[in-house]
Amino acid sequence: MGLKIKLFLGFMVLNFCESVMGKFVVEKNSFRVTSPDSLKGTHDSAIGNFGIPQYGGSMAGTVVYPKDNKKGCKSFDDFGISFKSKPGSLPTFVLVDRGDCFFALKVWNVQNAGASAVLVVDDTEEPLITMDTPEEDVKAAKYIQNITIPSALLDKSFGEKLKKVISNGDMVNVNLDWRESVPHPDDRVEYELWTNSNDECGIKCDMLMDFVKDFKGAAQLLERGGYTQFTPHYITWYCPMAFTISKQCKSQCINHGRYCAPDPEQDFSSGYDGKDVVIENLRQLCVFKVANESQTPWVWWDYVTDFQIRCPMKEKKYNKECADSVIKSLGLDSKKIEKCMGDPNADSDNPVLKEEQDAQVGKGTRGDVTILPTLVVNNRQYRGKLAKGAVLKALCSGFEETTEPAVCLSGDVETNECMEKNGGCWEDKASNITACKDTFRGRVCECPVVDGVQFKGDGYSSCVASGPGRCKVNNGGCWHETKGGHTFSACSDKGDGKCVCPPGFKGDGVKSCVDVDECKDKKACQCPECSCKNTWGSYECTCSGDNLYIREHDTCISTTAAEGKSAWTAVWVILIGLAMAAGGAYMVYKYRLRSYMDSEIRAIMAQYMPLDSQNEIPNHVSDDRA
Incomplete structure (x- = not known):
């Protein structure tokens, strides 16, 4: 640098x-000793900047001063020490000395040993200070957030008196009072x-x-x-x-x-x-x-x-x-x-x-x-x-x-924040779909899942249905409209899920799709005899006179010529059919006539001479046998 x-x-x-x-005020709570008589009275103590002070209430307990780990910088488990109160007894307040480690670490170790509160004795004769948390300490942050017991700092002179009384075997009962702290x-x-x-x-x-x-x-x-x-x-x-x-x-x-x-x-x-x-x-x-x-x-x-x-x-x-x-x-x-x-x-x-x-x-x-x-x-x-x-x-x-x-x-602090203005989250009033969720932490804006379809977006300004089936839910957030019995939609379950205007329309596909005038600038019906009429989502082409429009070829043909051509075609078909039938009949006739004549000739000739393909016919002679 x-x-x-x-x-x-x-x-x-x-x-x-x-x-x-210019001015720093240490927030205090009341620390009152109820026994022994030699210490009975009220003293000041400084509230720590961590843990949970019992604001508006008070807590009574018995003070103990450990023989080992007196500064509380190590785990009391290492010394086999537990501060858990027995059933029916007062909570345990642990007295530890200041020094060698963070205030918060002392309280954390005492809490883990089962105590209900921590009293830290200052090691310097000075006005009370506020026990703060360590700055930017990642390791400390992990346990500071989990400290749930209150703590207080006592001045050095009074703390030494407490330690002396406890070491003499006297029971010290105290009361921490936060009722006047606020x-x-x-x-x-x-x-x-x-x-x-x-x-x-x-x-x-x-x-x-x-x-x-x-x-x-x-x-x-x-x-x-x-x-x-x-x-x-x-x-x-x-x-x-x-x-x-x-x-x-x-x-x-x-x-x-x-x-x-x-x-x-x-x-x-x-x-x-x-x-x-x-x-x-x-x-x-x-x-x-x-x-x-x-x-x-x-x-x-x-x-x-x-x-x-x-x-x-x-x-x-x-x-x-x-x-x-x-x-x-x-x-x-x-x-x-x-x-x-x-x-x-x-x-x-x-x-x-x-x-x-x-x-x-x-x-x-x-x-x-x-x-x-x-x-x-x-x-x-x-x-x-x-x-x-x-x-x-x-x-x-x-x-x-x-x-x-x-x-x-x-202690009931829950309220449904989605009831007013939908919590500022995205909503589709027409389909009664909202991204507002009421939780114990207040409302959150998260795109919902509706009928198995996941909506995606930031939850605040937009949520759009995504994935298969999205067009079934509010048309996938896309444009759709019905006119004259015809419905068009910019939603499709195929592709990347974007809203795209269907053929015959143009626009963003979300808020609007506007009909395209195909007749403008002769984009459709381009043949000279054609006339174009724009319709919603499409167009119609017609031809002048008796002409017929063929859309596939974008052309017009005469309906009269078409009919005449069809009639002559039918006549020719009939004539060719008749000719073919006559020719077939003539061929059959010739074949049968020839077969008949051949049969007659063969029969006549067989009377005079045997044919190669016919056995000799026997004569009628008398029998000369005796």
């Missing part, structure tokens, strides 16, 4: 740090999600996108019922004045360096740029603003999830064209969105993004937003696993007691 790029990145980091280091002043919860449209930033991007897809159904249900007020936010920072005209800054920023985002691939020379991310972030903010103006703010969740599915960076579809197709499928006003976005090349502030930068600064009980993703509930930063069940629990703890919606009491 060149010196200029290093300096640029350094200034970007410094600038970002200056903008977000303010609950009224019957509506206000929450915000700091997110990003970039889908190539690694593990945290993947985690964020999975959460948005999973939580969409619950979020929309709460929003539709008026139980919550949701606001999305996006982090940007500005480029130092000295670098605004640099190649790196121009590729990462819009509005002359005022609003920047890091390069998705960390490569300034290829792929998408940071400014592409800023522009899409801005578009998503404007989608929310336009949807909110029309009293349908929950449509933001549909746009974001659809954009993730349909317009990923890996498929080179992360662009305005793809975004516009999503906007269109959801019925949003694209002109209002474009107007909201403004000019990214203008050397002036963008009102929408300026408001976002101002919102990054902490206000009241909420600290500065420093990481993505960040969830804020009733102006308190959420700590814990970014998962549907955990976040829903935190939201529900933000309602004033007895005002919680039924969804918080029953």
Whole structure:
């Protein structure tokens, strides 16, 4: 990496740090010791950024401090240690020391050993900090997502007291309380999600996108019922004045360096740029603003999830064209969105993004937003696993007691999103076929299988029947029409499955096929005596006078000449037949006459002399014998 790029990145980091280091608030829960008497009382503890804090509730347990693997960096199975509670006993809270490995790994190892919660003792005398997850660690990401128990960080001095009491053999009973972790002043919860449209930033991007897809159904249900007020936010920072005209800054920023985002691939020379991310972030903010103006703010969740599915960076579809197709499928006003976005090349502030930068600064009980993703509930930063069940629990703890919606009491957050506008998916109203499927994660747009025929397409704007039998289902999505008892179709089960207009028509085969005028410019009926009449899908040729049209030869012949020729042909046939019959009879007569005369002559001649072919006739003489 060149010196200029290093300096640029350094200034970007410094600038970002200056903008977000103003105020950081550690979210806490109450840690109360109920026994022994020497430690009885309430103390602060910091909620971890992973696992599932029991927002709105509390948990009682007994604290244990292991003799081996005290930092919890190795599997407790290697030491033959189990923390599973016996039936009827309090849950086990395991106390471990800070150091040598990630906070999350300590909690993961303790969870696998059967404990219900983890208490980490700080190794430095300092104000409480938030236990965070390791950045961009692929191996860690595999177990972080599966951490389901809560954790808390205790300050060093109090933690040492706990360890001393436990080592003396005393039973330590405690209560972790999250009921005041989220303010609950009224019957509506206000929450915000700091997110990003970039889908190539690694593990945290993947985690964020999975959460948005999973939580969409619950979020929309709460929003539709008026139980919550949701606001999305996006982090940007500005480029130092000295670098605004640099190649790196121009590729990462819009509005002359005022609003920047890091390069998705960390490569300034290829792929998408940071400014592409800023522009899409801005578009998503404007989608929310336009949807909110029309009293349908929950449509933001549909746009974001659809954009993730349909317009990923890996498929080179992360662009305005793809975004516009999503906007269109959801019925949003694209002109209002474009107007909201403004000019990214203008050397002036963008009102929408300026408001976002101002919102990054902490206000009241909420600290500065420093990481993505960040969830804020009733102006308190959420700590814990970014998962549907955990976040829903935190939201529900933000309602004033007895005002919680039924969804918080029953846990039933399912709703059929396909009922309204078909979920923004493709549909054929005439055949009642739809690509919308309602799932526990919200609706998905997938082309269906109907009567064994698979429809193919993106599920949002198009689905077309494919394969054998496709013409039986809605004519395969092709054009077809009936007129005057004749039906024509552009669908065929043969070939590549495309819609092709039949002979006599032209068009795209899908939306329309228009009759071809074969009579125009003498394309048919080309013989001089012919006259052409166009019909729907075909044509008719006629000849003048008594002439007859022969289509195979495209010619006209006289019907009179044809009849005369036929009559003379019949006469000649009869005459030749009679002549042949007479000749045959004469030959038979001659043969029979000759045979008769030969027989008579032979009989006469036989009276006088024997013939060679006849025996001698004996004379009549007397018998001279005595």
